[in-house]
Amino acid sequence: MKKVLLTSLVAAGLLLANPSVSDAALGDQTLRMGMSHGDVTELQQALKSKGYFKFDRATGYYGTITRDAVRQFQASNNLSVDGIAGPQTFRALGASGGQAPASTSSNTSTASSSGVLRVGSRGSAVTSLQQQLRDKGHFSSSIDGVYGPLTQRGVRSFQSAMGLSVDGIAGPQTFNALSSGVVASASTSSSSSSSSASSSSSVNASSLVSFARSLTGTPYRFGGTTTSGFDCSGFIQYVFRNQGVSVPRTAAQQWSAGTTVSNPQVGDLVFFETYKAGPSHNGIYIGNNQFIHSGSSTGVTVSSMSNTYWAPRYLGAKRVN
Incomplete structure (x- = not known):
């Protein structure tokens, strides 16, 4: 025995x-x-x-x-x-391909089921949170999947920059803001609507946006490049040409020609993946988490970056040089 x-x-x-x-x-x-x-x-x-x-x-x-x-x-x-x-x-x-046992992932399981991460949480959800915070300039430590004081500090910093309740707990509002495509860095005000700086040395952002807004209501037309109808990239090409700046014709070409920026400013181009792989739709960032574009169902209009359709399809921002 x-x-x-x-x-x-x-x-x-x-x-x-x-x-x-x-x-x-x-x-x-x-x-x-x-x-x-x-x-x-x-x-x-x-x-x-x-x-x-x-x-x-x-x-x-x-x-x-x-x-x-x-x-x-x-x-x-x-x-x-x-x-x-x-x-x-x-x-x-080389991944596990299955659920971890409760004895080794209780914190992660609790966090995943409740949609909330806090000090003491561990696992892939925390790893993803740390990466998102780093991408937005609010976390500079090593990504280790452990929700400790440094991660809490990063969450607080991000919440403050986005005008959220600052509690250091990553809940639904914080995750929605992280996935909205808006980048509010620790050193940058969360609102850029009052920004009057030019997005590049060759573009006057205020004049650019003012002209773009004047085209609101212009109908959508596939392949369109004139005021009788624009597609998304045709609209952008037309607006920039009015400002004396030449940009390529298609969204993919405009993506390749621009300079990548992590914090879009007024006048920058914002890109989305819609009906095909890669950047297939774009618009002009106008501040206050909004962009103006020619949508296939709306024509030239202003939309929110945090819109439930656009937010998950956001790819990034480019600056026209």
Whole structure:
């Protein structure tokens, strides 16, 4: 009896010393088109490290670029090619592909189920939060998946910059603000509506936006470049040409020609992934978390960057030189 008990204790000790599953991480859930989640960010980073995700940064949005990268990875690894990141794809990527046990991920599980992260939380959700805070200039420490005082300080800094309740707890409002596409750095006022600075040495932002606003209501026309009808990039080309600045014709070309900026200012171009992979729609940032653009269903209009349609599709901002 003693021998059996001793054997059981030794076996239990070995299991505790060598857990078979790590903290909750990439692979905890199936990912597919249309999802916005920290796990999508990790998937994009894993695909990028293997040369499949070609976009210049992880966005956390599972759009056509991510789907195509997953398909290419699946084809290269003799998997079923469906563009959906499930258990087989995660295993091929080296991820766990399943839920972590409660004994090793209780903080993460609680945080995920409640949608709230706070001091003491751990896991991939915290890793994603730290990355998002770093991208917006509010976290400079190492990304370790542990919600400690430094992460709390970063959350407080971001909340203050965005005009949110400053409590150091990452809840729904904080996450919505993080995914809105608005970048409010610790050294920059959260409101840029009063900014009169030019977005580049060759563009007067105030004059640019004033002229763009004068075109509000102009109908949308695919391929349109005149006041009888604009598509998104035709509208931008027309507005900048009026200011004496030449820009390329298509949204993709305008993306490539611009200089990447982390904090869009009045007059900068903001880009979105809509009906195809890559930058397929764009507009002009006019401050106060808004942009003016020619939408296919609206014509030239002003929209909010935090709109439920535009926010998850935001790719980044470019400055016309």
